[in-house]
Amino acid sequence: MGSVSQQARDIAGGIIHNCGYKSAVLSGVAGDPAHLERGGYHCSVLELRAHGNQNDYSNTKTADHDQNVAYASAIDISLSSSEMVKAFGRVHAVWLDRTDPRRVFINAINGWDGSGDATRLNFDAGTSEYASPDHKWHNHMEIHRKYILDARAARAVVSIYSGESKTAWYARENPPRKVDYMTFEVTLPALQEGDNDDDFPNTYRRITRIQKLVGATVDGDWGVHTTAAIASWCKVDKSKATVMTENLWREIFGLS
Amino acid sequence: MAEPITGYCTGGPLDEQQVSVRTATFLAVDRAAGMSWVYQQTGDGFTVCTDHDDSLIYPQGAQTGERRFDEGRATAAGEASSLDIIAVGD
DSSP: OOBOOHHHHHHHHHHHHHSSOSSOEEEEOSOOHHHHHHOSTTSOHHHHHHTTOTTSGGGTSTTTTTOSTTBOOEEEEEOOHHHHHHHHHHHHHHHHOTTOGGGGGEEEEEEOOSSSSEEEEETTTTEEEEEOGGGGTEEEEEEOGGGTTOHHHHHHHHHHHHTOOHHHHHHHHSOOOTTHHHHHHHHHHHHTTTOOSOOHHHHHHHHHHHHHHHTOOOSSOOSHHHHHHHHHHHTOOHHHHHHHHHHHHHHHHTOO | OOOOEEEEEESGGGTTOEEEESSSEEEEEETTTTEEEEEEEETTEEEEOOSOOTTTSEEOOTTTOOEEOOHHHHHHHHHTTOSEEEEOOO
16 A cells, blocks of 8 residues: 555645634545556555556656655545535636645646536646546545645645635745844844955955845846845845945944 | 446435446535435445444444444545545534
8 A cells, every 4th residue: 555645644634624724634645446446546556556557647747756755645635515515616617726835746636616527637737627427425536646745835725725715825825034134144244254344355255155145137236236235135225225225335334 | 537337326325316426436524413324236226235334434233224424434435436425413
């Protein structure tokens, strides 16, 4: 049986307990004998190979091929009929939005919108397809094998099922770098380590090292491009960056 | 994935409902109520099991088939994909 990663458990636990589904129950991760015969993301790559399914659809894309070979990479979560519809609405919204960054982690999700056949939402192809009727009572999600050990991917899948917007998720995953101002001030002395005089080569070197640190054009000339890069790097407004750069300037030239 | 088996249920929360499942024995789980039921394939359909069966969940009502839902054990079974589980309730 393929291994179940902690990240797969995190996805299941997150959806069951933190996304507002009272009925949610885990109903499958690792492949059973039927899965092994037919392949798919419930099987590990090692199991696919052992059963002659190494060219299975779940092991051909770049984001899947021979990656994290010991692990199952699909999760089944059963939901009541009303919560199947609720989950489908949330997943469908992400599937519709080609710009949603959470899409990259997912191959496809099968679910049900409450009427007609169950549906397979293919995230890579952007297509909506038929799914077998057992997907009227359970969500089947296929995580690209590359990401089945990736905590960020796990958070993204849970985020989708919680109904969180892409904007809220992105902001949560990329908080303002509050620490960077301190990091910058801590880094500065290190940049100047070994510089015991103020001759031109050392000044040039100090400026270029700061420019490299903050991602500015490295030209050795202090200017608005360096100030702007410092503001961006430290996530502070320009006025604060100006004060910071003045201080840096004094330090670079040994001014008091 | 095995081809689904489709049939009508007798007894329990899925009484008279048609289901398509992949395993001849499956669970119905009402997580909010902490209850579960075992269904077994009988002929063309599925019948709620009223026998005691402590292999996955604890027996509680032999006459009704209601059993206390043990999430920890059910999660372990779910990871192994050993039984289909249909969620019931709201």
